[in-house]
Amino acid sequence: MSNHKGLNFTLKVWRQKNAAAKGEFKEYPVTNVSPDSSFLEMLDIMNEDLLHKGEDPVYFDHDCREGICGMCSLFINGRPHGPGEEITVCQLHMREFNSQDGGVITIEPWRAAAFPVIKDLVVDRTAFDRIQQAGGYVSINTGGIPDANAIPIPKEIADKAMDAATCIGCGACVAACKNASAMLFVSAKVSQFSLLPQGQAEKSRRVLAMVNQMDEEGFGACTNTGACEAECPKGVSLENIARMNRDYFGAALSTEH
Amino acid sequence: MSWVKQTLNSTLGQKVIMSLTGLFLVTFLIVHLIGNLQILKADGGDAFNVYAAFMSTNGLIHAVSYGMYAAIIAHVVYAITLTLRNKKARPVSYAVQDAKANSSWASRSMMLLGSMILVFLVLHLVHFWAKYKMGWIAYDFKMVTIEGVQYRDIASLVIETFKDPIAVGIYVLGLIGLGFHLNHGFQSAFQTLGLNHKSYNNFIKGFGAIFSIVMAVLYAVMPLYVFFS
Numbered sequence: 076m077s078n079h080k081g082l083n084f085t086l087k088v089w090r091q092k093n094a095a096a097k098g099e100f101k102e103y104p105v106t107n108v109s110p111d112s113s114f115l116e117m118l119d120i121m122n123e124d125l126l127h128k129g130e131d132p133v134y135f136d137h138d139c140r141e142g143i144c145g146m147c148s149l150f151i152n153g154r155p156h157g158p159g160e161e162i163t164v165c166q167l168h169m170r171e172f173n174s175q176d177g178g179v180i181t182i183e184p185w186r187a188a189a190f191p192v193i194k195d196l197v198v199d200r201t202a203f204d205r206i207q208q209a210g211g212y213v214s215i216n217t218g219g220i221p222d223a224n225a226i227p228i229p230k231e232i233a234d235k236a237m238d239a240a241t242c243i244g245c246g247a248c249v250a251a252c253k254n255a256s257a258m259l260f261v262s263a264k265v266s267q268f269s270l271l272p273q274g275q276a277e278k279s280r281r282v283l284a285m286v287n288q289m290d291e292e293g294f295g296a297c298t299n300t301g302a303c304e305a306e307c308p309k310g311v312s313l314e315n316i317a318r319m320n321r322d323y324f325g326a327a328l329s330t331e332h
Numbered sequence: 333m334s335w336v337k338q339t340l341n342s343t344l345g346q347k348v349i350m351s352l353t354g355l356f357l358v359t360f361l362i363v364h365l366i367g368n369l370q371i372l373k374a375d376g377g378d379a380f381n382v383y384a385a386f387m388s389t390n391g392l393i394h395a396v397s398y399g400m401y402a403a404i405i406a407h408v409v410y411a412i413t414l415t416l417r418n419k420k421a422r423p424v425s426y427a428v429q430d431a432k433a434n435s436s437w438a439s440r441s442m443m444l445l446g447s448m449i450l451v452f453l454v455l456h457l458v459h460f461w462a463k464y465k466m467g468w469i470a471y472d473f474k475m476v477t478i479e480g481v482q483y484r485d486i487a488s489l490v491i492e493t494f495k496d497p498i499a500v501g502i503y504v505l506g507l508i509g510l511g512f513h514l515n516h517g518f519q520s521a522f523q524t525l526g527l528n529h530k531s532y533n534n535f536i537k538g539f540g541a542i543f544s545i546v547m548a549v550l551y552a553v554m555p556l557y558v559f560f561s
């Protein structure tokens with residue numbers, strides 16, 4: 076048991092009935108919050124209060140609650156996934172927040188034309204799925220596990236592919252970017268394949284299709300501000316965007332695909 | 333044609349145009365600066381006048397200057413296109429945004445900084461280019477003879493122009509804009525082209541940071557020197 080005293084906060088939460096409704100901020104006080112509770116647990120407590128009062132609880136996305144699924148997606152006090160580096164909202168704790176001066180915490184949904192609000196803090200991120208469906212796969216059946224060393228891959232390359240593959244598709248990169256650009260996500264999904272021999276056969280076709288779909292969904296272009304990399308919970312690197320650019324221009328200039 | 337259109341209308345294609353035209357403009361900045369600094373020579377403006385005549389009559393320079401006009405127009409047109417496209421991608425802005433936690437001010441203000449350059453640029457073209465090179469604005473140049481050849485005395489037009497505090501103020505503001513624009517833009521252009529490697533990233537970033545300051549300061553020297561001398 077923690078012997079900390081409970082903290083008090085005022086939550087300013089975006090409420091919106093449905094995609095078509097005009098939303099607004101509503102204020103909810105939360106009291107006696109344990110500093111060790113996670114941000115999502117704090118929201119659960121607030122929602123129980125709302126249910127007791129017969130009010131509609133605040134809708135927000137979540138699933139694994141251990142930083143691996145990418146569902147949680149809140150813009151907290153001006154930053155995606157709130158304060159702290161390389162964490163998701165479910166990994167954020169209430170001790171990170173200042174409870175002085177009313178302890179106001181502003182909670183907004185991801186804002187992007189390609190991520191329309193469904194309800195309250197829940198946004199529709201199926202645009203990411205459609206980008207994946209456009210080419211984020213290997214078409215052939217890869218069969219069983221090959222013998223060790225049957226496909227030689229240098230360690231550094233394998234590491235880079237793994238780093239790209241850690242992307243959980245949360246959309247914080249889009250949320251952070253002033254252009255609501257999806258470059259970091261798409262470049263991670265392009266890189267995890269294009270770095271590896273199994274993915275190279277369809278490298279050109281893949282990058283053209285995925286970038287095309289990304290543009291079609293209405294994500295913005297890249298100004299290289301680096302906000303995505305700074306806010307990505309998995310530390311996906313801007314190097315992936317440079318690689319995607321190279322792959323894209325290489326593919327656009329060649330006919331072998 | 334549709335391939336060209338699709339590639340150049342994609343987010344990545346439009347950015348490559350920004351990057352290539354931006355870097356082309358950078359090379360122009362270097363050449364132009366070398367000429368400017370001639371006015372600091374204490375020879376009554378002779379070196380500057382000879383240089384200006386060379387720049388406006390040499391065939392090769394003439395051809396390159398048309399490329400330059402195209403580059404600046406393309407850069408501005410695509411700057412506006414991209415800025416509108418990017419605004420459209422985020423139609424509802426955040427009530428609270430802590431942008432400084434994840435990005436630099438210059439990187440988020442490229443259109444504002446570019447507009448500062450543009451205001452300066454238009455004024456600059458009216459001051460000199462439209463009078464000296466194009467002859468669109470009538471101006472009665474004094475003639476000077478240097479080593480037996482007659483030259484139009486643009487040095488004295490420069491001195492006359494930079495005695496006006498408002499003009500000098502707009503120039504200096506434009507150059508501050510240029511410094512910040514390049515501070516982000518120089519390294520950004522390489523990332524856009526896919527040139528990102530840990531062996532040279534630090535060099536490009538460091539060079540760009542120093543280059544942007546040196547450019548802004550050296551360009552500001554000319555109007556400030558004339559104004560205060």
Ligand code: HEM
Binds near residue numbers: 442450514517
């Ligand atoms: C001598 C003049 C100029 C130079 C040397 C220059 C150079 C550059 C460079 C190198 C970039 C980076 C390209 C990239 O990120 O790949 C850039 C970006 C940009 N420039 Fe300029 N520029 C100049 C004038 C202007 C003007 C007059 C405007 C607008 C009116 C402008 C607007 C922009 C914008 C908006 C961007 C960022 C585009 C984006 O990434 O979203 N620039 N510039």
Ligand code: SF4
Binds near residue numbers: 242249303307311
């Ligand atoms: S790149 Fe990072 S921020 Fe973007 S979706 Fe993947 S994990 Fe989230």
Ligand code: FES
Binds near residue numbers: 140141142143145164
């Ligand atoms: S709920 Fe799965 S990452 Fe946060």
